[in-house]
Amino acid sequence: MNWKAVHRWLGLSLGTVALVLGLSGALLALDPVQEAWRAPTAPADLPVATLVQQVQQAMPGVEEIRRLPSGAVAAFGFDGDQAQARYVDTSSGQLLGNYQPSSMPRWVKNLHRALLLGDGGRWGAAATALAMALLSISGLVLLLRRMGGWRHVAGRVRGTLAQRLHVLAGRVVVALLLLSSITALTMSASTLGLLELEAGPEPDVVSSSGTGADLAPAQLPLLRDLGVGELRRVNLPDAGDPTDTWQVATTRGQGWIDRHSGDTLAWQEAALAQRLDHWARVLHTGESAWPWAVVMGLAGLSVLLFWLSGVLIWWQARQNSIRIDDNSALQQADVLIFVASEGGSTWGFAQALHAALVRAGRRVHSSALEHFQITPTAQQVFILAATHGDGQPPAHARHALERITAQGGGSGVPVTVLGFGDRQYPAFCAYAQAVEQALRAQGHPTLLPLELIHQQSAQQFARWGEALAQALGQPLAIDYRPRLPATTALTLVERRDYPGQADRPSAILRFAWPRQPWFARLLGRGLGRFEAGDLVGIVPPGSAVARYYSLASGSADGFLEICVRQWPGGVCSTHLLGLKPGDSTQAFIRANPGFALSGRPPSVLLIGAGTGVAPLAGFIRRNDGRTPMHLYFGARDPATDYYFGAEIERWQAEQRVASVNTIFSRVPGGGYVQEVLHRDAERLRKLLAAGAAVRVCGSRPMAQGVTEVLDALLAPLGLDVNALKAKGRYAEDLF
Numbered sequence: 001m002n003w004k005a006v007h008r009w010l011g012l013s014l015g016t017v018a019l020v021l022g023l024s025g026a027l028l029a030l031d032p033v034q035e036a037w038r039a040p041t042a043p044a045d046l047p048v049a050t051l052v053q054q055v056q057q058a059m060p061g062v063e064e065i066r067r068l069p070s071g072a073v074a075a076f077g078f079d080g081d082q083a084q085a086r087y088v089d090t091s092s093g094q095l096l097g098n099y100q101p102s103s104m105p106r107w108v109k110n111l112h113r114a115l116l117l118g119d120g121g122r123w124g125a126a127a128t129a130l131a132m133a134l135l136s137i138s139g140l141v142l143l144l145r146r147m148g149g150w151r152h153v154a155g156r157v158r159g160t161l162a163q164r165l166h167v168l169a170g171r172v173v174v175a176l177l178l179l180s181s182i183t184a185l186t187m188s189a190s191t192l193g194l195l196e197l198e199a200g201p202e203p204d205v206v207s208s209s210g211t212g213a214d215l216a217p218a219q220l221p222l223l224r225d226l227g228v229g230e231l232r233r234v235n236l237p238d239a240g241d242p243t244d245t246w247q248v249a250t251t252r253g254q255g256w257i258d259r260h261s262g263d264t265l266a267w268q269e270a271a272l273a274q275r276l277d278h279w280a281r282v283l284h285t286g287e288s289a290w291p292w293a294v295v296m297g298l299a300g301l302s303v304l305l306f307w308l309s310g311v312l313i314w315w316q317a318r319q320n321s322i323r324i325d326d327n328s329a330l331q332q333a334d335v336l337i338f339v340a341s342e343g344g345s346t347w348g349f350a351q352a353l354h355a356a357l358v359r360a361g362r363r364v365h366s367s368a369l370e371h372f373q374i375t376p377t378a379q380q381v382f383i384l385a386a387t388h389g390d391g392q393p394p395a396h397a398r399h400a401l402e403r404i405t406a407q408g409g410g411s412g413v414p415v416t417v418l419g420f421g422d423r424q425y426p427a428f429c430a431y432a433q434a435v436e437q438a439l440r441a442q443g444h445p446t447l448l449p450l451e452l453i454h455q456q457s458a459q460q461f462a463r464w465g466e467a468l469a470q471a472l473g474q475p476l477a478i479d480y481r482p483r484l485p486a487t488t489a490l491t492l493v494e495r496r497d498y499p500g501q502a503d504r505p506s507a508i509l510r511f512a513w514p515r516q517p518w519f520a521r522l523l524g525r526g527l528g529r530f531e532a533g534d535l536v537g538i539v540p541p542g543s544a545v546a547r548y549y550s551l552a553s554g555s556a557d558g559f560l561e562i563c564v565r566q567w568p569g570g571v572c573s574t575h576l577l578g579l580k581p582g583d584s585t586q587a588f589i590r591a592n593p594g595f596a597l598s599g600r601p602p603s604v605l606l607i608g609a610g611t612g613v614a615p616l617a618g619f620i621r622r623n624d625g626r627t628p629m630h631l632y633f634g635a636r637d638p639a640t641d642y643y644f645g646a647e648i649e650r651w652q653a654e655q656r657v658a659s660v661n662t663i664f665s666r667v668p669g670g671g672y673v674q675e676v677l678h679r680d681a682e683r684l685r686k687l688l689a690a691g692a693a694v695r696v697c698g699s700r701p702m703a704q705g706v707t708e709v710l711d712a713l714l715a716p717l718g719l720d721v722n723a724l725k726a727k728g729r730y731a732e733d734l735f
Helices: 003-028 030-038 048-058 106-114 118-147 161-191 221-225 272-285 290-319 345-359 400-407 430-441 458-472 518-522 571-577 610-621 645-653 673-679 681-689 700-717 721-726
Strands: 062-067 073-079 082-089 094-098 231-235 246-250 253-257 264-269 335-340 364-368 380-386 415-421 451-454 488-501 504-512 535-539 547-550 559-565 584-590 604-609 629-635 659-664 693-698 730-734
Touching: 003 030, 003 106, 003 118, 003 290, 030 290, 048 062, 048 073, 048 082, 048 221, 048 231, 106 118, 118 161, 161 272, 161 290, 221 246, 221 253, 272 290, 335 345, 345 364, 345 380, 345 415, 345 458, 380 430, 400 430, 415 430, 451 458, 504 571, 535 571, 547 559, 547 571, 547 610, 559 571, 559 610, 604 610, 604 673, 604 681, 610 629, 610 645, 610 693, 629 673, 645 659, 659 673, 673 681, 673 700, 681 700, 693 700, 700 721, 700 730, 721 730
Parallel strands: 335 364, 335 380, 380 415, 415 451, 604 629, 604 693, 629 659, 693 730
Antiparallel strands: 062 073, 062 231, 073 082, 082 094, 231 246, 246 253, 253 264, 488 504, 488 584, 504 559, 535 547, 535 584
């Protein structure tokens, strides 16, 4: 089931009605609170016989006594011809203020229960309750997907302010909203006659016709042995009718008592439907416990937050949606492009490929992968497939692989697969690889071998486009421009320069964090919050392509800090290293949740080289809980590129980092960080066996060397780096 589509369209179509029911329900939740303040709660073990006797003395004309859901007691009767309804102080039997069933206007109840539309409105309210139940279930599924399962459900939430509010509120109240929906459906079933509440017809019983006087309440065994905690109501016999009986209703059922003999003439057990309806009302309204009514009232108010943030998320997604121009009809196209994308970014690549092929004179049809087929006019087929979660297909394409397999091969039309993913996840591009294997097993030829794009790399996609043009034998100008988020101006406040090599200077740059008003952040504007290990995208002047840098700070530090090294011909590094304090650059934040440190690992191994130490320094900087962190850092020369050296020494003195192991390749007796790991193998093996988490940042060759060393020292434990990745203990941020 496409839970995202279910959640989105139910929320958009019935969200306004759900908002009305939520807000009116929040108003009605005030009733139990007010009632609890009007009169004291009756002791649960007080015998009903004692209660009746007290009330008879205070109100001689009493006809009925009720224990209200709040636990207070109210008596109803007549004083002459004047009707009375009074609260009762059960400790003394005195009558208190007049009983008021509700201070809420009747139209509020009718709005909540029937949308002011009578019986038809009751069906509408029931349908909305069903929709709310589905919204709650789908929201829970999406929450678990987003957070990575139950283990991480309490982890840090990333995204725009609207997204964070939606997720945080859902994490708190989704269970309450689901409970409210289910109980509302139960109550609607009884109101609409779908659930029979009557235990059966009342028995035809009368009190004995003897001339004996009425027995006192204390002489009636049923009332004497019954505690007020079980009572719902007791009806006293009519003084003018000697055959009339006592009638008592309890949580277990109801009984009829002979007024002269005290015998229980009949007893009806409460039906299951009655018990269900009772508990549904208790849980839905909180009428038996005012603190629970407050909780349910707040849950009702949360619907407003869900509605507002949900509409904003939908609107922002629409603003970022991709349009495919010149999309030929499927049966007329000679090139087919099928896309599997969870968040929509893969469609940007498809759009660029589609436009380039159209400019080259081809008739192109682009569609979602679940519509895969090879038509008679097709000459080339391309599949652009992103991997979601732990090697899963995007939600919309969950059955696409079955469709591909069912259609078989034999057409002879080349089908080329391009995968998108992130190498820091163990199942990098696993779905694209599964599609590739299925196609080759079916006998489909390919124009190019499978290519896997890391972190939506525009450069890697451009190289693939050049190979495609060569394979097609015609010029193909693929003009892919990443759709960048709105940028914010960052002002440089401090820089520390490192000479490095003559042509490769570097610097630590610190920018002020431009705080935005809450309403701007709600609309997804401004820089937003960030953590060490997240990425900042820098857009140089005159460029449409961002360059990403790992953050050495979090927004809690009050500044944004990165480490930049000059790359030969690098547009962005040249721009950044040319900034002076007071200058500004355009930037945006890109979350990097796979690299973040979450949970409470017993210890952390931080392994980096060169400027890759930046996010590791950020982890140490924010290690307020003093988790044992062990830094392994490699560079060329301590005099020229020992980044954050002074801070690391200070952090070690503050016990934010437990140990620091450095090595430098351009000094006598130096080497690379892998060699330090090898020398420290026994200690590392013990830390990893005890559950240590690992974060690696730097170049790919360095990371490959680290993997080889750790695989060797983990082998005696029956583990390897891939096993640690699968458990979420090992992550890389590579460049």
